Structures are given as structure tokens and as C-alpha cells.
Amino acid sequence: MEVKAQIFRSPQEFTHQDTLRGSNTKDRAWWNLEQYHLDIKVDPETKTIKGSNTVTYQVISESKKLQIELQEPMTLLKAIQNGDELEFEKDGYSYLITLQDPQNIGESYQVELQFEGSPVIAVRPPWDGGLTWSQDSNGLPFIANSNQGIGASIWWPNKDYPADEPDQGVLISVEVPENLMDVSNGRLIKTEHNKKAKTKTYHWEVKNPINNYGVNINIGDYVHFSEKYEGEKGILDMDYYVLRENLEKAKSQFKDAPKMMEAFEHWFGPYPFYEDSYKLVETPYLGMEHQSSVTYGNNYANGYLGRDLSGTGWGLKFDFIIIHESGHEWFANNITYKDVADMWIHESFTAYSENLFLDYYYGKEASRDYVLGTRKNINNDNPIIGPYGVNQEGSGDMYYKGANMLHTIRQLVNDDEKWREILRGLNKEFYHQTVTTEQVETYISTQSNINLSSVFDQYLRDVRIPIFSYYIEGNKLNFRWENSLMTFDMPVKIKLGIGKELWLKPTTRWASVELDTDVERLSVDSNFYVGMMNISGK
Secondary structure (H helix, E strand, O other), X not given: OOOOOOOOOOOOOOOHHHHHHHOOOHHHHOEEEEEEEEEEEEEOOOOEEEEEEEEEEEEOOOOOEEEEEOOOOOEEEEEEEOOEEOEEEEEOOEEEEEOOOXXXXXXXXEEEEEEEEOOXXXXXXXXXXXXXXXXXXXXXXXXXXXXXXXXXXXXXOEOOOOOXXXXXXXXXXXXXXXXXEEEEOOEEEEEEEEOOOOEEEEEEEEOOOOOHHHOOEXXXXXXXXXXXXXXXXXXXXXXXXXXXXXXXXXXXXXXXXXXXXXXXXXXXXXXXXXHHOEEEEEOOOOEEOOOOOEEEOOOOXXXXXXXXXXXXXXXXXXXXXXXXXXXXXXXXXXXXXXXXXXXXXXXXXXHHHHHHHHHHHHOHHHHHHHHHHHHHHOOOOOOOOOOOOOOOOOOHHHOXXXXXXXXXXXHXXXXXXXXXXHHHHHHHHOOOEEEOHHHHHHHHHHHHOOOOHHHHHHHHHOOOOOEEEEEEEOOEEEEEEEXXXXXXXXXXXEEOOOOOEEEEOOOOOOEEEEOOOOOOOOEEOOOOOOEEEEOOOO
């Protein structure tokens, strides 16, 4: 698995800017974000963006200073409210705007942010975020953004804080050369042609809340095809935008999209954004989970750039980017972390969705083999949950260690229909919400009727993999957990010979159980992500 450079930074000394970006500061807490209208012109020749973002917000407490982020070399030119230009001061890449008019609690207001500049160019997208300015095989511009780690403020001014999403969505207006098309989130509501300037402006509307890193522009010589999907909430529009040269390949490869939708609606519940449609959009980089505008650059091949990340063969049964990035529509876009330290909520569930896709079409053994095969990608280097309040993610193990944790919890629930109800229930309980790890943990423990706190602590907050330590004396089995937190007390299933299984409830203290017959060897069910050690050496 590739490592996301800007997304997974190494532990470091945190700065004042990290706190400004990563916490709910006093200049953020007093206002609730209602809507953005991002209105920009993109110039492929100069690689510049110029325009405005009109921010609609509701006042929830008294204050007159509003915090917005915009990263250099982009520049905030003006902030305007009710026709008056406002003063602002710059603190790192945070702008603190002083409002002049009364800000009455409960009322809604707008501030227009005018900006321009040449945004950071992504060196290795999507791992290093920014803008990609590329060309198709005909030499036409092929442009896209990808900015999960570095932040949406790398190219447009916004409240770059994940806990507050625009309740009423986003309007996105993008002016491009007339021979190109912009594809953004939501639905295309109109197109304007300026024949004198030789440009077209594409107006898109997102009706649902959206995380800011999910807002995207994709510009190229696109062609479009579509289909209607009969889903759990009715007819879903599924639209596909690809380079003209790749139309036939896309029509074949994108058959994985409705297959994905069927499997994930089964496991996770209705697609969360029927109002905004589902789109799959070709980009000049690998792909990203932009809400209702999932981006794709996997070379029209199965696997991850043609590779099976599990090493089992099952990873070549599907197009990794279509399945994984679309899985984020439920875990990342529907349910979104409040703090990036909890990014496992996005990545663990979505990595786990890969084997649930296999489960739906190929059965439990296929999905089991796949998720177990991904264990070789786990480093156990740092905790999956990062430090809070400083815009810092945890370890990249949030992908496949997190997926194996969820696969282990499925064994503990020991009822596949109940497990499916839990996954669907998460998406219903936290529909279109930002959440904390505590909320997710509590929900799963409550709905499963199992206290999973020590399981989450062990796999999310510690780097050790528990070891089931045992020895056998005659027909007496002695056992305990080692290499774990002292509070770790997860039940486990062991296998005794052919066809015999036994559930045990180990803690970190020695316990014993009498077996029906003498057993010289046993094994732990491999579906549990644990180690095993016979301390007698036999």
C-alpha cells in the first residue's frame, strides 16, 4: 500500500498554526457554516485560479472576528460584507476577518472572499495534495485537485475545520476555456457560454452537507454517459465523465460501479446522496473520495494499478479505485470525522468495504482470504488514532489494521445479520453528521451488546498485537493474553483438532479450562487478528 506523504505526516513538534487549523478556536466556534458559493475562473495557460467564495453562516454566540484559511501562494484579496470591505489580519495561513455590522445571534449573514493565485502543484497526487495540471493524449488540458491531507484551503478560502460542514451544501461555478468541461460535485444546473471570452462556466449544486476536502474541480475534454440505478431510495442517477479517448474502455470497466452500489447498499444502507447523484470522473491522478464526484485514475484495470494488495488473487476481481473510493461515500462523506485524528473512521471502514464487496459477490471465504491477506501491509508502527486538536492523523495502519479489527469484531458479534444491521445503523444514526471515535465505539458496543472498549483501545490506541499465550497439561488448557494492554479481555475462538471449536474469554491473568480429551495442539481462529504462543514450546 502506498504511503500518503502529506496525509500521514511523521510525529513532530506541533506549531501554533497546527492548533489554529486543527481546533475549534474562538474565532470559529461562534458561527455555524450554512453554505458556500465557490465562483472561480481557472486558467490552464497561467495555471492560476481567481474568483470568490461567498460564505453563508449563522451566528450562534457573540463575536465579531471570523477565521478563514487560505494557504500560500494563494492570496486573499478582499473580504466584503453588505458592500463594505472588511479589515483582516493574517496569522500563518489563517485570516482573521473583523466584521463591522452587528452579528445577531440566530441570524444568517454572508461574507464574500475574493482571492487569486497559483495554487501549490501536487508533486505526487493524491499523496501530496494540490492541483494537477496535466494534458491528455491530444495535448488538451487535464486538470484536477486532490487535497485531503494538506487541506482544501490549498486552493480556495474556507473554514478549513472538518467538524463544521455547510448544512445547505455548496454551489460551485467554474469558468474554463470553451473547448473544455468542468465536472464538480452534485448536479449540473446550468452552463453559460461567453463567446467573446471563449469560455464556458459550469454551475453545479450540492444540496447535502459536504466535507470541504471533498469539494472538487475536474477539467478536461470530457464525454459523458450515464445509467439509472434502482436503489433502496428509488432511482439514482449514475453519471460517468471520462476523456474522449477512453470512452469505450470506461463503458466496460465502469460496470463495477452499479455492482458496487448494490453491494454497499446491502451492507451499509441507502447511498447517502441521492439528491446529488453519483458520479465517477476520470482524473490525471489515481483517485479520491470527492463526495458525489468520485475521481478515478486506475488505468481501467482491476486491482490497485493492476496489483492485488492482498496477494490472494481476490484483489484482481474488482477495480480497487471504484470500490474503495466509492465506499467512502458512506464512511468519510456521510459519516465524517470531527477531527482528523479520527481518520480511521474513514479509512478502516472503507478498507473493510473491499472485503465486504467480495463477500457479497464471492462469499465469506473469499472475503476472509482477502482481509487476512492484507495483513502483510500492516506496520504496527504508531497508534491508529492521532493526537487531537492539531490537524494530525494517526498511522497509515488505519487502512488494513483497522479493517482487520472490524473483521475481528464481526467474529465477536457472531451473527452476520446483526453485524450488517450495525453497519447500516451507523449510517442511519450518523446520517450526514460529523462524529467522534467515542460515538462510533459506543454505538457498536451498544448495538452488539458487547463491551468492546478494550478491543478498540488495543487496536486503535496501542501498536501491539495481542498474543494468545497458552500451555496444556493433560486435558487442562491454561491461557491468557500477553503483549497487550492490562485491561484487554477480548473473547476468542480456538480450534481443537478437526471440526472442534471452543470459545474462551481470556484476560491478562492466567485462567484454565478442562477439555473433554487430551489435546496436544490447538490453533486460534485466523479470523481474529491476534498472535499465538505455546509457552511450553511444544
